[in-house]
Amino acid sequence: MAESRRVVVTGLGLVSPVGLDEKTFWGNMLAGRHSIRRLSVLDPTQFKSPNGATVDDQIFSEALEKRSIRPFDRALDMAMLASTCALESGGIECAAEPPRRNMAVITGTGGGVVGNVAESFNRFAEKGLRGVRPTTVIRIINNSISSMISIRFRLTGPNYAVTSACTSALNAIGIGFRMIRDGYIDCALCGGTDAMFIPAIYGAWDRIGAMSENPDPEKASRPFDRDRDGFVLGEGAGMILMETNESAKARGARVRGEIAGYGESSDATHIAKPDKDGQIIALKAALADAQTRPSEIGYINAHGTGTTANDESESQAIREVFGSSADQVLVGSNKSLFGHLMGASGAVETIATIMGLEAGRVPPNLNLDNPDPACNLRFVSGTATDISSPLALKNSFGFGGNNAVMVLRRYEI
Amino acid sequence: MTRQDICSRLRELMKKSSPRQVDWNAYTEQSGIAGLGFDSLSVLDLIYDVQQAFDLEFDAEELTGIETVGDLVTFIDGKLSAKG
Numbered sequence: 463m464a465e466s467r468r469v470v471v472t473g474l475g476l477v478s479p480v481g482l483d484e485k486t487f488w489g490n491m492l493a494g495r496h497s498i499r500r501l502s503v504l505d506p507t508q509f510k511s512p513n514g515a516t517v518d519d520q521i522f523s524e525a526l527e528k529r530s531i532r533p534f535d536r537a538l539d540m541a542m543l544a545s546t547c548a549l550e551s552g553g554i555e556c557a558a559e560p561p562r563r564n565m566a567v568i569t570g571t572g573g574g575v576v577g578n579v580a581e582s583f584n585r586f587a588e589k590g591l592r593g594v595r596p597t598t599v600i601r602i603i604n605n606s607i608s609s610m611i612s613i614r615f616r617l618t619g620p621n622y623a624v625t626s627a628c629t630s631a632l633n634a635i636g637i638g639f640r641m642i643r644d645g646y647i648d649c650a651l652c653g654g655t656d657a658m659f660i661p662a663i664y665g666a667w668d669r670i671g672a673m674s675e676n677p678d679p680e681k682a683s684r685p686f687d688r689d690r691d692g693f694v695l696g697e698g699a700g701m702i703l704m705e706t707n708e709s710a711k712a713r714g715a716r717v718r719g720e721i722a723g724y725g726e727s728s729d730a731t732h733i734a735k736p737d738k739d740g741q742i743i744a745l746k747a748a749l750a751d752a753q754t755r756p757s758e759i760g761y762i763n764a765h766g767t768g769t770t771a772n773d774e775s776e777s778q779a780i781r782e783v784f785g786s787s788a789d790q791v792l793v794g795s796n797k798s799l800f801g802h803l804m805g806a807s808g809a810v811e812t813i814a815t816i817m818g819l820e821a822g823r824v825p826p827n828l829n830l831d832n833p834d835p836a837c838n839l840r841f842v843s844g845t846a847t848d849i850s851s852p853l854a855l856k857n858s859f860g861f862g863g864n865n866a867v868m869v870l871r872r873y874e875i
Numbered sequence: 876m877t878r879q880d881i882c883s884r885l886r887e888l889m890k891k892s893s894p895r896q897v898d899w900n901a902y903t904e905q906s907g908i909a910g911l912g913f914d915s916l917s918v919l920d921l922i923y924d925v926q927q928a929f930d931l932e933f934d935a936e937e938l939t940g941i942e943t944v945g946d947l948v949t950f951i952d953g954k955l956s957a958k959g
Contacts, residue, residue, distance in 0.1 A: 530896055595920065597916060
């Protein structure tokens, strides 16, 4: 690959249940201070799954106010704040004039602006057509997220939303990575967002039976553990700023990590049941794209939802692709710390992986008291663990049979 | 509802739906609605919010000629009086 087409990460922005700034986020992650609580934004007695991981409303509102972000929809507001932080951390002047040409905005989202959708339906049910806001259309299109980010920051590259359930954010980052590497754009702001703590939506997840029904918030999220019984819903957003290595060097930007390769696939078998064969295709494609062997990978930030089906199929896929190297590579899931951020998970977990490679240390897996024999891998323990390899994988899989895998590298000039 | 009540309520509604950063301390009845950040799209939100907040029904065309906050306060006051 030509030097000019190396794609590096120069800005990180996140809104998560364990922190809305890098320092708080990373401190809580490494210390294993999780954010899973008994539901407070919804009535927990209504649901079989009584726990969730939500963003601190007061800190979030103050952060929006500080940056003059006018609330529009919770998922969009989170993406807007994460984008602002990513550009700030990347040393990019916000809302530059003239417009910043050739920077794309690609936002992944599972539910999209579901808060606005729910509100419009509620108003129609209450008042009929008289209750329909004239600007409803622009409030309920999912690309309002990427569009409003591009408008606020005057970014004139392509903008659109990617929707592939829990794979959305990693797909969005992967698309941006390819666009830069292949020379279509110079830089991209990519990631994901989701905010689904709305009674009808949370109720839908509750009824499909994918969420943990463990009443104890301390123990509910336990990826790869024998006694896991589902994921805990979270909310948040993550956005990363990517550009060519040449561009980063020219402007003296602090490089946080490198995207070394990306692979994706579809199971083409079932809309909700994961299939290891589809995951294997994505894993192999990512490794090939990065021209990397499994033995070179030191850490896998797993999708690791804590559902019986995901953790088992993901473990089998990793073992099959990694062969004997599966006994060496460390595997961890961040979802025991902040739940499943759905369409944002791939972005926030990519950020955690980049920070882990930078620090040479990755966050713990909480509640992995008895690793499931069906998930026969070498897992990160209950405390933060050192890693030495400069290469890591990030997996994201989703309803729809979507699989995405990214190879991340610690930056070396 | 007094004229001042309407004016204050309107300020809150405008603050919520204006897409621009505006110095709301400078808001008076003489303020121009366009100067408060409203364009052809966001003014639709404002009309909707006024209808919902004051429980009024009217066509957007009835607002033709309204340019200042004071004009809009007078319009709302008239509609509320007509409603009884």
